[in-house]
Amino acid sequence: MLKKYKILTLTHHNINLKKLGRYVIPETEGDLLKQKLHEMKQALHMDELMYLATCNRVMYFFTNDQLLDDALITRLFKMANPALSAEEVEIGIEAANLYEGESAMQHLFEVASSIDSLVIGEREILRQFRTAYDQSKEWGLTGDDIRLALRYAIETAKSVYDKTRIGERPVSVVSLAIQEMRKLNLATRSRILLVGAGQTNTLAAKFLVKYGFDNVHVFNRSQDKAKALANRFGGTGFALDALHSYKGGFDVLIVCTGSTKAIIDSTIYQSLLNGETDKKVIIDLSMPNNVATPVTQDFDNHYIEVEGLRKLANENHNFRKQEVLKAQVLLAEQISTFRVVYQQRQLEKVLQHVPAEIKAIKSHAINVVFKKDLDGMDDDTRDLFERMITYMEKRCISVPMKAAKEIV
Numbered sequence: 001m002l003k004k005y006k007i008l009t010l011t012h013h014n015i016n017l018k019k020l021g022r023y024v025i026p027e028t029e030g031d032l033l034k035q036k037l038h039e040m041k042q043a044l045h046m047d048e049l050m051y052l053a054t055c056n057r058v059m060y061f062f063t064n065d066q067l068l069d070d071a072l073i074t075r076l077f078k079m080a081n082p083a084l085s086a087e088e089v090e091i092g093i094e095a096a097n098l099y100e101g102e103s104a105m106q107h108l109f110e111v112a113s114s115i116d117s118l119v120i121g122e123r124e125i126l127r128q129f130r131t132a133y134d135q136s137k138e139w140g141l142t143g144d145d146i147r148l149a150l151r152y153a154i155e156t157a158k159s160v161y162d163k164t165r166i167g168e169r170p171v172s173v174v175s176l177a178i179q180e181m182r183k184l185n186l187a188t189r190s191r192i193l194l195v196g197a198g199q200t201n202t203l204a205a206k207f208l209v210k211y212g213f214d215n216v217h218v219f220n221r222s223q224d225k226a227k228a229l230a231n232r233f234g235g236t237g238f239a240l241d242a243l244h245s246y247k248g249g250f251d252v253l254i255v256c257t258g259s260t261k262a263i264i265d266s267t268i269y270q271s272l273l274n275g276e277t278d279k280k281v282i283i284d285l286s287m288p289n290n291v292a293t294p295v296t297q298d299f300d301n302h303y304i305e306v307e308g309l310r311k312l313a314n315e316n317h318n319f320r321k322q323e324v325l326k327a328q329v330l331l332a333e334q335i336s337t338f339r340v341v342y343q344q345r346q347l348e349k350v351l352q353h354v355p356a357e358i359k360a361i362k363s364h365a366i367n368v369v370f371k372k373d374l375d376g377m378d379d380d381t382r383d384l385f386e387r388m389i390t391y392m393e394k395r396c397i398s399v400p401m402k403a404a405k406e407i408v
């Protein structure tokens with residue numbers, strides 16, 4: 001019944017997160033991403049498609065009646081990023097997880113509920129999930145099947161957060177990164193530069209405030225957002241381009257944007273150093289990374305990125321194991337409910353033309369087949385006849401609907 005639902009995904013479970021960035025569609029936003037997804041949907045015969053890329057997963061959730069095989073995955077990866085080498089495509093095929101039917105729904109619910117997250121219990125995934133769906137919907141990529149699945153996935157996630165302690169003592173990739181940074185015992189007056197002013201760096205800023213860091217400046221593509229974030233520290237908000245000429249120095253560079261290209265290359269980094277040679281801290285949570293690899297290799301630095309947070313994430317996992325088991329029970333219940341709801345919805349769709357057809361039959365009977373007989377009737381008889389036929393019409397419409405509900 002649910003076999004149209006399919007998921008193809010690469011996650012932290014089966015690929016190094018430094019490599020995951022290569023499987024993210026390089027056109028991050030706007031018309032190019034929309035166009036790419038439409039091309040993929042059409043070429044790969046998908047009926048509906050939702051695309052989700054986070055710091056630890058790339059997921060294609062789609063519906064169709066095709067077989068999910070290596071040929072399809074190869075085409076999908078090549079379309080997603082034509083710059084992938086043959087070897088990278090092979091690695092992607094090896095690492096990818098494919099889910100179909102109920103197991104696709106199970107995976108979807110697990111992702112939404114953060115059971116499958118690198119940091120189990122983090123709530124950010126639900127926001128990312130919603131944003132990805134809203135975007136796919138707005139771009140005309142999704143339809144009724146994904147809408148219904150998402151509605152249940154989000155309901156399930158809420159119920160998991162409400163009925164288990166999975167989100168207790170909330171953690172996130174950002175909180176773990178800051179935890180890692182604090183192990184370095186930095187002075188609260190350390191000069192911190194935030195590059196990006198989206199959700200992730202806003203969360204990072206919250207932690208910086210919490211731990212007393214107050215020497216923070218922000219660079220962002222939209223300068224107004226940089227200013228708003230910098231205001232929290234009494235710092236300055238710059239446009240992204242200002243990175244080239246900034247000479248204020250830094251101790252910590254926190255980079256996190258939605259760009260799929262590196263923002264900090266060796267030239268910009270060298271310029272930001274402004275002649276300083278002491279060991280700096282680089283935190284890069286972007287997927288793919290926004291700090292170019294040579295920067296992290298050629299300069300003296302403490303480098304904190306998502307892949308390196310696995311150990312801390314696993315410790316968090318152990319704390320939440322029991323809650324994951326409870327969540328799995330809720331998920332199983334929700335999948336059973338979804339199966340019934342989906343079946344009902346399919347019947348509704350099949351039967352949705354019934355009222356219009358019955359109305360058309362009634363109209364044809366009155367205006368064509370029995371027209372002459374009706375024209376010869378007196379007003380009372382005609383009124384009675386029309387009331388009878390309207391009554392019949394309503395009853396006829398309700399019979400198949402009722403039967404359909406009983407079948408399910």
Ligand SMILES: NC(=O)c1ccc[n+]([C@@H]2O[C@H](COP(=O)([O-])OP(=O)(O)OC[C@H]3O[C@@H](n4cnc5c(N)ncnc54)[C@H](OP(=O)(O)O)[C@@H]3O)[C@@H](O)[C@H]2O)c1
Binds near residue numbers: 029125172173225285
């Ligand atoms: N959300 C999380 O929990 C989380 C955790 C860890 C890592 N990450 C990763 O962090 C990155 C950003 O995620 P987010 O949730 O913070 O996204 P977001 O809220 O959508 O913010 C995106 C940020 O990136 C900037 N940006 C987007 N495209 C850009 C481009 N092409 N060039 C320069 N700047 C660009 C945006 O600038 P404007 O303000 O000008 O739009 C904004 O500051 C992603 O790679 C994500 O996977 C997210």
